[in-house]
Amino acid sequence: MSTHATLLMRNLAVNGGPKHYGLVHVHFDGYPTAVGAALRDFHSSKEQVAKILAIGCLDSIKDDRLVEHTDPSDNPGVQWFWGLEQGMMEAKPGRGIGAYSYFWDGKCWRQIDSIGEGLTGPIQAPPRLDDQIAALLKADEGPAR
Numbered sequence: 001m002s003t004h005a006t007l008l009m010r011n012l013a014v015n016g017g018p019k020h021y022g023l024v025h026v027h028f029d030g031y032p033t034a035v036g037a038a039l040r041d042f043h044s045s046k047e048q049v050a051k052i053l054a055i056g057c058l059d060s061i062k063d064d065r066l067v068e069h070t071d072p073s074d075n076p077g078v079q080w081f082w083g084l085e086q087g088m089m090e091a092k093p094g095r096g097i098g099a100y101s102y103f104w105d106g107k108c109w110r111q112i113d114s115i116g117e118g119l120t121g122p123i124q125a126p127p128r129l130d131d132q133i134a135a136l137l138k139a140d141e142g143p144a145r
Contacts, residue, residue: 005030006098007039008091009049010106021087022053023079027069028060030100032111035061039102039109049104053078085137088112105136 005026026035042064043052052058056077057069081087091101091112101112 002028003030005035006091006101009104021081026058
């Protein structure tokens, strides 16, 4: 049995307008010491995140290599969400497809906690989770009218 992971990231192709968040499934070795470390060490640039979104479903992430999942019967592709809150709830570990979940905030990867409401370590966890989530949700809403 493999340990699945879920990757949640902001769609880099959206300039202005509503924000979109993509959810990508990783089929193998989703542990923080494997996928988590590879994301942190090799896939923290906008270009690398764009590659992950372009592939859409991965067998695994081995250091700097993204191994595409090629079985069409078990390939959900990228799932898209309008808002961060909805994406966070869908990415919640144990819900659906991932035992571990990670969020790319535009600068670094963070691990999503087991209730899907916070971001936790070991991937560059913010010092105050409540402030970080509030800032992300506020940024997602756009300018006040």
